[in-house]
Amino acid sequence: MSVLDQVNSPADVKKLSNEALEELASDVRRAVLNKVSQVGGHVGPNLGVTELTIALHRVFHSPIDKFIWDVSHQTYPHKILTGRKEGFVTGHFHEITPYTSQEESEHDFFTVGHTSTSVANALGFAKARDLTHQSGNVIAILGDGSFSGGLALEALNNAGQFDGNLIIIMNDNDMSIAENHGGLYPHLASLRQSNGTAKNNIFKAFGLDYRYLESGNDIQALIALFEEVKDCDHPIVLHIHTVKGLGYEPALKNKENWHWHVPFDLETGVSLSPSSNKESYSSILMDYMDQKMQEGQPILAINAAIPAAYNLKDFAHKYPDHYWDAGIAEQFTITFGGAAALNGAKSFIFHNSTFVQRAFDQFVHDLAINHEPAIVFIKGDVISSSDQTHQGDFARGWLSNIPNLIYLAPTSKEELLNILDWAMTQDENPVVINIPEHGVEHRLSALTDFKKPAYQLEKQGQNVAVLGLGGMFSQAEKVVLELQKSGIEATLVNPIFVSSLDCDFLSALTTHHQVLATFEDGVLDGGFGQKVASFLGQSPIKVLNFGADKEFNEEVPVSELYQRYHLTPELAAKDILSALQN
Template sequence: MTENILSQVSTPTDVKSLSVGELERLAEEIRQLVLTKVSKHGGHLGPNLASVEFTLAFHYVFDSPRDKIVWDVSHQSYPHKIVTGRKHGFIDEENYDSVTGYSNQHESEHDFFTVGHTSTSVSLATGLAKARDLNGAGGNVIAVIGDGSLSGGMAFEGLNNGAVLGSNLIVLVNDNEMSIAENQGGLYKNLRLLRETNGTAEENMFKAIGFDYRYVEAGNDMATMIAAFEAIKDIDHPIVLHVHTEKGHGYEPATTNKEAFHWHSPFDLATGKSPAGSGTPSYASVMMDYLEAKVQQDDRVVAINAAIPGALGLGGFRSKHPDKYFDVGIAEAHSIAFASAMASQGMKPIVFHSSTFIQRTYDQISHDLCINNNPAVIVIKGATISGSDVTHLGVFDIAMMSNIPNLVYLAPTSQEELTAMMEWALAQDQHPVAVRLPEQAVINRPQTQFDFSLNTYEQLHAGSKVAIIGLGSFLSLGEKVQESLNAKGIDATLINPRFITGIDKDMLNQLKANHDVVITLEDGILDGGFGEKISRYYGADSMKVLNYGAIKEFTDSVPKAELYRRYRLEPELIVADILALLK
């Protein structure tokens, strides 16, 4: 029986004692370990299967943590974690959640940053290298960046500055010919040329910036990667090591369907297939149905997204309407400026973003879109209190976006309201508009009246004493609070504000006549959020206001139910607070 190599490896020092043949066996064991965990638990698959050999070669040649490796996005760092003391998080199902899906300096001395967004590794590594030089220390600094991540503007900023460092800096460009979806942009022509010429093409963007350069074709070959690293260890100037790997290497379903297996929910390892879905419609699917109908009615409508069509449900639209679909690569900031300019010329661009990535566009929303007041539309998904890891939280959008002048940010509460809001957003030409997709099961409210006079709230039920303002998806929570209060003899008013960015002064003034308490409910952080606007409006009055939402904090994979209890976002807790205040 062949001995398990992984049982002998707990630290990078253990890797150094292995032969090349043993390292190759270890690579296959690690690959199988990653496959088993992701098939049961979900996670990033394709990037990690591609990185196994160069990760082991790095730890074989270099001396971590004196030699520092910085992972871009860090979603390909599972093999690194396995050989740096964290294999328990991959071996035992009970320990799957004991390590994060990204690098984390609090887990191991072999990690240096908590990173989950893209295009940052070269800048971070350049900073480490400069600090090393200023401190008179030694060691190599290696930035790992994927070819997809090169499309992000910060990658260019890092390369531009790293090239003139004048000391040791190794940038490993992991070129597996894929971003999350297909690569987009002109730089990939040069990467392809470099691959086709085995790195010898005279046209070389890395050399043009100022880097030394070497190419490795067989990036999934252990001996080749060891030799490549040995040749550049302790180099005294910046160099790009361009390594060609295969995304999903070693697992046929992942190499056949690279986009789907970039990140995957649990699946059957033997077949690569996921369990059948529930078939329940989501607000993303409602949005896609609307987009499909709208693009056929109006040839000015186009869809824009930054490298995550699958996460936003745009795959079908991309296939049907390639001339109306623009994937700009991992370039969120560009997507907004691009859309603003298109809108200025009479087009009707709809930019699709995940809430965790919209923060990468703040300056472009403020400067390029809202100062110019161009009527582009932004659709935001994933804006919710969730159990996500710390790098992918979606709760900061309201505080960020609702305080930018000219922007109208809308919070639909139902399928009908979402459609009506999109119709209004595309028909008007006075404002840039953002629409926050609810993160809950689709609700139908066919009885709702749609009066889109700017900053007008909708009163769903007129009561007294207590008024409940439930924003977007939290209107459902407001209904539960209303029911609980009604059971205690309090007929509470229920309001759907619809507009995140504005105050309905008339309605708020009317509440003063026969209400003592106003509560606000929002699926985001309270600091700078929607509820604070209501509290500030009533600041000089006797009206008592209770704001409910998330506190300002970074949470890391905390279960949603636990967060709801922490934030008192449960009907019985809210009702208890109201009754105590009324007393």
């Protein structure tokens, strides 16, 4: 029997001998690796905090003492020790979410998948605890690059004026998702090198008490530190140096690749789904940027700690002065990149939809109001089976309603390149480009000016018009083929423009069509289809919108979502035929 077999709650951790705690750490690591090797997940961050998590549950009394985790990249050991080990050792992998969830356990207090929230959440809990005369420690666990996020710094600033119990653990593994960037991290390095005694100390500058622990993977040292600060009457930062990926050699050798990993062979570390050499939109973008650099264009490639999402590393190595990784700071990238574009640089800003929503104000107040001609690329704005914290299909709704901003959804490599050539020469508007997520497609593209909306007629038909936006164009093509089985020769349209309508084109469609159907790869509310329906509201044509409902989804398979939203060719064609008959 392993030690983990004896642990079903935090209370069981308190019963173990010191020697058994070391065995428990090995068991927890094996459980983490068992799950992530079979279904994928966060590897390095969880392996690095195993001892820290055990020590927390040894000293404190969860859920009376509240552990407020940042990002949830580091919570697998916590889940294993709080009654959820079946989701790691017995194959019930998908019954336990990848992130903290108060609906899943009394030991979790927030559903969190984005970064830099822990200190603000913990401070809110601590303030409410004191106002309502509750008891217990409140502990924020900050780490894995979260320190660079503006919300974390805002929260630390506010924590400095708090006068009650608040313990902030700075889990310093010298990494973000990728390597760290920014002046904060050499500062942390100097604190590590001086064993916490460096003269400059940002935490003390915020008015916070401070302790440093070099041996952050030593359970007994961690226990001693936590016992020292338990029940403290003021905010304190525990700066703890841990090793990301500890306990699995591949994760130690390549910490960035093993931050999160697809399923892999546990013995060799080889991915079970080998990478493809097929052409991708990321490779197309990198080739384009390289070409423009050779032509002498002042390109500035900007991202917020996700270089792997666009394969930016080669560009960064080849053109280091033309690359800027801002760390986890999406707001900064938009304001910084927009200002650079306004002053003559060709700003290419790369984002994932689920993260860039944190920069909404910067899109409005900086990019759009100031007509800054930056080019922003957005991936992941699609209907997918992600967990709800990383659901990315909302971007169309909020971005497409910002004035001055031109939002485009290419359907092919050729359209993307035409858009880039145009966007590189215009200097009047910010341009947002939605990257298709359904594989690279090729089709002729005659449109070269994207200042004003101009829909592209791909197939002339009658009675029914089908508009397929961006990555959903291929799905719209399948719907048109399905309608042919019922004798309907539908018109097929590629709108390209997300944020503005080709009103003349739409008005012309009403002459020979009774039903118009729009398809988009995101939430319908506030999106492209609703704009079309609103414009045509006074015309006799019936408008159907196909896309996602406004709802959060927790790892629902895409096939199930397509059925739910009638996005399959069969269900969509059935709805269109019904509307045509009525």
